[in-house]
Amino acid sequence: MTANSKRLIIVQYGGDYRKTIQTINSTGIETYHAQKYVVDNMIAMSKKVEEVILVCCQTEDRYNEVVYPGIRTIGAALDPFQENKLLCQIIAEQKPTHLVIHSPIPGLFNWAIKKQVKTLGLLADSFLKTGLRQRIKNYFLSYLLNNQYIEWVGNHGINSCLSLQSIGVNPDKIIPWDWHHDLTPHSYTPKKLPKRDVFNLVYVGALGKTKGVGEILEAIAILKQQKISVNLQLAGGGDTNYFIHQAENLKITENVQFLGLVPHQKVIDLMRQGDLVIVPSWHEYPEGFPLTIYEAFCARTPLVASDHPMFRGNLQDGVNAMIFPAKNSLALAASMTKLLSQPELYSNLSDAAADAWQQLQIPVKWADLITAWVDASSDSLNWLYQHRLTSGLYDRK
Secondary structure: OOHHHOEEEEEEOOOOHHHHHHHHHHHOOOOOOOHHHHHHHHHHHHOOOOEEEEEEOOOOOOEEEEEEOOEEEEEOOOOOOOOHHHHHHHHHHOOOOEEEEOOOOHHHHHHHHHOOOEEEEEEOOOOOOOOHHHHHHHHHHHHHHOOOOEEEEEEEOHHHHHHHHHOOOOHHHEEEEEOOOOOOHHHOOOOOOOOOOOEEEEEEOOEOHHHOHHHHHHHHHHHHHOOOOEEEEEEOOEOHHHHHHHHHHOOOHHHEEEEEOOOHHHHHHHHHHOOEEEEOOOOOOOOOOOHHHHHHHHHOOOEEEEOOHHHEOOEOEOOOEEEEOOOOHHHHHHHHHHHHHOHHHHHHHHHHHHHHHHHHOOOOEHHHHHHHHHHOOHHHHHHHHHOOHHHOOOOOO
8 A cells, every 4th residue: 555545534532623723823822732743743644645634523513624735624523422323424435544543432443343444543541340331341342452453552651551451452452652742840840838828729621520520629618617728720621510509509619710721831830830730530530641640740739639540650649649539528638738738748749740750751652653553664563563562661660
């Protein structure tokens, strides 16, 4: 197959890259991490194939537009799990030779197998073996991912890759990957516990129940009863009204600020100005490894996180973060109180951020993985084999 005959489709669950490209072109602003990196690398990929097509499932409108020479964006305006037949029809019309699937959508993987389309699963999800129904879903997903036409399966972070292996995916075809990071902790100095009457807490991410937002609000109410004054800034979209009502019921409205979506360039500044960053995800939330943790380490603002399975090994209680049992607002409040009352502990966690960030680094980046896979030269194939989960490269992680 020549480069000119390759048609690459990248399917992602959320986002709207037509809007993203318009925003970047007009303002240079990213809403989410690595959006410009994705656009720049799609432009680079488009010079090596006939066309790069980015399909965004959950757009507001349905569209099909060429946004750059050799780059097409398609807004499907559908739920890929509920309207899989329509999604497969949209993709089939583009006649892909190579398909990248960014979400664990069984129907789409099944379509690719039936049509014998070369496919790369490029996920950012964890797969926990909880409950019979989930175990059955995991079994069928692993069956699909082990098919020969699903040539490689990437997942964001090493723990998430191990979770893929645990549900039965062949580890020889699993590759840990990460986004490119422009900022590092070395851009900032370590922090000391500030002397102030009101401490500032920061949460960045989707506003949802299983993300643990409710537990943060409950913890603030507990701290308020203990005469510890804090303000919380929440940056992200989702079930905002639900949590506004919860804050009202807890009588902490004056302590909570809902910022909505914050441009990515301002997220690090928001964290840097905060005194604590909170990542309270429930185990049920399928975290790969949240970028919020990378960003908190970059800002060197101490992190309070749940004991989500995907954080294990990377976050160590009292060493580089404070860890509390997920869904436990009393424990969350206690962790925050401890950190905000012990200057030495606060300084130690901020000092440890650089090493913690470094430990998270993975050599395979999003664009490198796709480019090597599509290229399929002997050098590229060797590179892929050298970076698979069983290569031994990640044992020290």
